[in-house]
Amino acid sequence: MKTSPASAARLAPAATWWRSLSRLAPWLGWGVLGVLVLLAALGPLYLSAFDLVLAFTLFNYMTMAQSWNLLGGYGGQFSLGHSLFVGAGSYTIAVLLLHSGLPLLLDLVLSGLLAAALATLAALLLMRLREAYFSIGSLGLAMAALTWMLNWSFTGATSGLNLPPAATLDYSTLYYLALGLLVATTLTIVLLVRSPFGLRLMAIRDDQEAAAELGVNSFPVKLVTFAISAFFVGLAGGLIALNKLEIEPDSAFSMNWVITMIIITIIGGIATSTGPLLGAVVFFTLQQVLQNSQALSSLLTGLLLILIIRLAPEGLWPLALKLGRRLGEALVSRLDRSGSTTTATALAAEEAVRGRSTLSDG
Amino acid sequence: MVLYHLIDGFFLGGLYVTIALGLTLVFGVMNTVNLAQGEVLIGSAYLTYTLASLTHLDPLLCLLLVAPIMFVIGYLVQRLLLNPLIPRGQETLLVATFGLLLVAETLFGLIYGNNTLSLSASYTLTGVTIFGDTVRTIYVIALVAALFLVVGTHLLLTYLPLGKAIRAAAEDPGAAASIGINVPLVYGITFGLAAAISAVGGTLIGLSFGFGPTTGSSWLLRSFTVIVLGGMGSLWGTLLGGLLIGVLEEVAASIVGPQFRDLIVFAFLVIVLIVRPEGFFGQRVGVAK
Amino acid sequence: MSTVCKAARSLFLMAMLALSMVACGGTGGSSNQTIVIGATLPLTGALAAVGVLLKAGYQAAVDDINAAGGLEVNGQKYHVNLVILDNTSDPNTASNQATTLYLQNNAVALLGPFTPPLVIPVSQVAERVKRPLISTTAPIEAWLSARPSGWQYAWDVFFDEKQQTSMSFQVANMVKTNKRVALFTDNEEDGVTMGKLWTEEAPQFGYTIAYRAIFPVGTTNFSSQIAAAKAANAEVLITQMTPPDAMALWKQMKALGYHPTIAESEKGSSTTTWMQALGNVGEGALIANFWSRSFNYPGSQELAARAQKAGIKATIEQAGYIMGYSITQVLFDAIKRAGSTDPEAINRAIGQTNKTYPVGPIHFGSNHADPVQAIMLQWQNGETVQVYPPVSGVSLEAPAKGLA
Amino acid sequence: MQAASTVGGGPQQANEAPLLVLRHVTRRFGGVTALNDISFAVRSGELLGIIGPNGAGKSTLLSLISGAQRVSEGEILFAGQRLDRLPAHAIARLGIGRAHQIPRPFGRMTVLQNVLIPVHARRNEDPGRRRLSDDAEEILRLCGLLDRKDRQAGSLTLLDLKRLELARALALRPRLLLLDEVAAGLVGQEIEEITQLIASIHARGVTIILVEHVQAVVRALAHRVIVLDWGRKIAEGRPEEIARHPEVIAVYLGSEQGEQAPAHQTMSVSEPAAAMAAARESDSRHTLPSARATSTAAVRPSPPPLLDVQHLSVDYGKLRALRSLDFSAGTGEIVAVVGANGAGKTTLTQAISGLVPVSEGRILFAGQEITRLPAHQRSRLGIALCHEGRRLFREQTVRENLELGAVYATRGATTSFAQRLERVYDLFPVLRERAGSQAGRLSGGQQQMVAIGRALMAEPRLLLLDELSLGLAPAVVDQLFAALPQILAWGISVVLIEQHIQRSLAVADRVYVLERGRVVFCGTPDEVRAHPALQQAYLGVAAAPASPAGSPATSEHEQHPVSGS
16 A cells, blocks of 8 residues: 555545554454355355366365466565476376275375475576576477386386276365365465475575575475475376376376466466466366367467467566556545545445455565 | 388478477577477468469569568567567476467467468479389478588588577577677577578478478377487488488388377377487587588 | 455356356257257367267268158157367367266257267266167277266277277288287277287187387377387287378388288278378288178168268278167167157167167167177278278288388 | 664673684685685674775675675674574574665665564564564664655665665664675765764674775774775774775775875875865865866866766666766777765766766767667767676677677777787787687686776777776786876776776866765866865765764755655
């Protein structure tokens, strides 16, 4: 809220109103949160099977973009190789279901862990690289993994693997798994970014040398970030395999995964925790609405990406916040001028809530 | 047989040089990775295809028109889209060229359909005997073109005022501007030049193999390997890198089997990046002699 | 505090989405008078050339039944609504779209895409939602092995690959060769399966695999492999690879002076792009198929004429059209027999199919697959003609003209 | 501040073994030796000053200690432990904090978050999160940043960024603090504030190495001073001794002019007390703008000047680098611009040549408005800039550099390319000999000649020379200055920025004194020599550093009316 002192004085009543609203914001937030958790948790009660599938896919998009954003946005490491972890997760759960008698949930966790282990290895290899070099290096790794999987007979080479029919979960179970994963991912990343660890991560992104001179060892920070990011992507990969029941290298390790993550994050807002969620909704809606004309869909996606990067490079979420704040301020000042603070619309209230949290939106 | 792989890989490498040269130029001068390089190549191939089927001229002759058109397209894209983004850093440019990739891929499909097309000319179906082994004539042409392009680009950068301006802008845009060099214009020209050079690479792809709307990305990956090996942005490095990758691919394919060819190439890409990110040969275009 | 706010905001979005989903949920429903049939097809991307043929075939069958007043089920006429989505040749998209068609559009059954990489994920969806799918894909073996416990709701019509492999050698027997084979297969499911079969079957027919090349899809340079095949003195060439790769291979064989007597190009030469891209070089290539102009099953010639009118001129493309038409009819017949739109009933009825369709007689085995008769076609003067089993007026051209 | 309790002791405890020892430390960059065989020791609790001209290697020295760069030869010991093998973060955790000359904030994070990073780095004494953030706030209070703790670091003013640099270094609870030109770019009140801050930190027992250009700060704080020049240590001693050291005088003033202007030398260097007195006499800057206005009007040449800069303001983000500045240069004039580091000299030349965007005001050149013209077009109108640090195209040959200067430059040139090339070769004969060499391989002096030559090749009407003699040996500097009359004879006006102030006064027709982005004085060299404003601006001597000032927070608000926007 950047009202200058002078104007603040002039707009005293509205500003007071505004401030008291801001003070209410956390409670409002809790309230909305509670309602939403309830709404989402009860999804299967009022959603059709198809809606559940849609939500499942959307949640996975959100999870993957959120995880990519941890490394690419907060960490400043523009990975083009995250498809590797989707594939690793998918294959791990398939192999475990086929060859081990472990319970399904454990298999799922293991698929995330294997992706994280691979990521640790990748991070060790790519640690020294920055900017374009890192991007190309990560892409190279993902492509090497894909070509390896195309030839590995243990995982069925190009034919891939088919999950045992016994592993077939009903759609509401899948929905809950994806929802749980999304909530876990988002919470973990939000908390992480706010922790000392997150501070170190962002410091490295902003200026690695300066950070080192303030005692930040970039090595473990990058390593752990890479691993966490891959862990959740790997879990999402496992869920995707559970839904598809059939996996093969070209689609499990498809470049499209990382492309999707990047597009979603950029559209929604890189290095914000809400951006990937919003971006996923926009991207997914576009995809669903235009699924009869794939060409138009990808054309629009490409154009949207170019438009965003050209006109609002921070992404839609920060843009929405900015516009919201401006609208809110305009409303407050108008209300104040007319002297009627009684007609406080719900819209203005919401803008106040949003506007308030911009400053903290890393 | 080993000799054959060496020879064939060497000539094939010439083709790789022509496809990677545009990427090198753009990275060397603007420090930008053009993710749409594959689409520049394929787009040129489509243009040549259109022109060749309209005029029934030889595809290589069509280049005389296609290269200038690609130059103009590249110039406009740089000036209108990329140039304003330069101050915002590499990531932004990466995303922008990525958007271009998506748009171009779709447009190709919409305009030309999804079938694999290829350019035909008599020399795509003939071979040349070298050291007792037959090599496709088109590869020999590609190698000659590669040498011609690298030497030509080198001469341009070294001796022509424009080339010197490009190198100056690459090394220090601020200093270049203050001695009268129009840096955005130079960047635009460089991008256009890269696109024009890629027109040669694209047409050679169309002649040697085939192309469809989505073939671009595999050529982008190939180009990455070449320029990483040669040292990102180095002109002579690209020449050596291209030839080396060609030979490596063929020899590796013959030793461990063609199905592992890509695995070896990508593993090599990663290893080179890790061991020597600056590549093995020389420096950036802008600052290389 | 802001953590809470942020989480709240995130969830708020999810709620909006959930609401929008609820809002959209009702739109795809079917009225009493309509039956929805779905298909996710590769209309763009690498497999688009075949996808459009199947689409035309499916559409023609549906148009016919609607023109006849609709599909009669239990005395009531239903309008058939065919919903076709483009999966861009991408398996992930195909899987998602199949789910959409079944659950959102309430399709009672799906007609299949093409090739194992697309058909298998769609088949898995059919099993999951327990609604039928009829597809056409080779090789059946690859499709069957994807679900060792057996398919319950997915059905496949295509010729048997064992039959196809023996045919390759029987055709080669028609001319004099040194019986040395160069075998080129890519590493896709069908390439792997077929490569294995040819290797196994060759000795039975007195052929030796003199050179064997396996390579990934998208390989561009075949010089080394061609040189090796040449060095192995292989006069019989058998290939199973995607059209772009096959075209690259053919051009390079021409350039490098490899002249096989027999040149079979499975999958690669399956559409007219083969001749468009290769010109004369493509002449003489052999390809197995399930229909040719010599077939005289009921309706098959009329369909060919209709396809011709629709711009589908080459025999081999008309075959795809006719196959598409036929399996749609199989589905219609099954629905009629089932006497209801209940997917379970339809699925049971499909299993009872036993009738001759334009593409030939169709009868599913217990493994849900129907092997139709395979024939061998050869590209001659820009058109495919049947060379095996031999028909009058057509003879096998050897050595392969384009490569000579 | 916790530092006091942990470290304890102060300057008194100076007898024990040295805290930091450098032995024969050498640092090379490719072929260039940035530091050559430097040895010295710092006692615990000492405050060591390091001074020297730009390019002397001061910042490099700090980078070697902090681990940001590796030593090429020699060793560095801290409390008996080898530092030169440790990574930077480990060095930081040993308790060595560094504040950079050019602030390097984590721009997308808040001020508090910036400070929390080093606080969290002290892991081994982790007493819990609550305690740590209290600690951070404590440090922010000390540095006067507490009320801005939730602001994005990228939006701070320069002074606040400098404070943030300090705060971050302090948050490491350092035993040794490396301060790199913390006062650079600050003047008057601000210098005073920062000086007090440093003094109070030092009083708590922190050992400090202070690299500083503003000698007043050094003099007020340092126990001992080391002078670096061109990578070598040329002197070491108490501040007063250093001020009389002949070699130091030579480095700062140039041997020749140093002799020619003994009076000034005495005043500015040898007698700090006098300088301070003079500064006090001038009282405050606030009276100066009016003086500037009158004197500018008086001296401004009567025909319309070749270059006329009116009310020029330039902003770097939130930082205003030039404030409504008036400036002019007539045909055939040499105009000298002097001022402390960060006064805005380079910004002025860059604004004139179009390399930085102008926020307010106009620039007229030969009667034409060029305020919004891109740089290359201004160059073609006849404005040539010879950059600070030369910025040659190092991989291209000397001749190519000269050619580049000619090809894209002034329209309507009267001389041919060959003539101009001859002129440059005649001016600097050594360039003719080295025409085929790569510019990057030449010595610094030769490179400067190429840079001037490249600018001259455009046949400009105005030549902007930014730091003509930076880091060059006196003999070379003599050569460069000898070329100026010839350049004038070709009808080229010159704007000269030069740290050898006596030299520039000797050749200039008029002199502008810049301070904190404003012109504080303008007049003939003689007037300037006689005026105390020169000392104030150039030496940065404001009010006496010893006198206590008001609370930093309140003065900050007065100083930065724009900071809230």
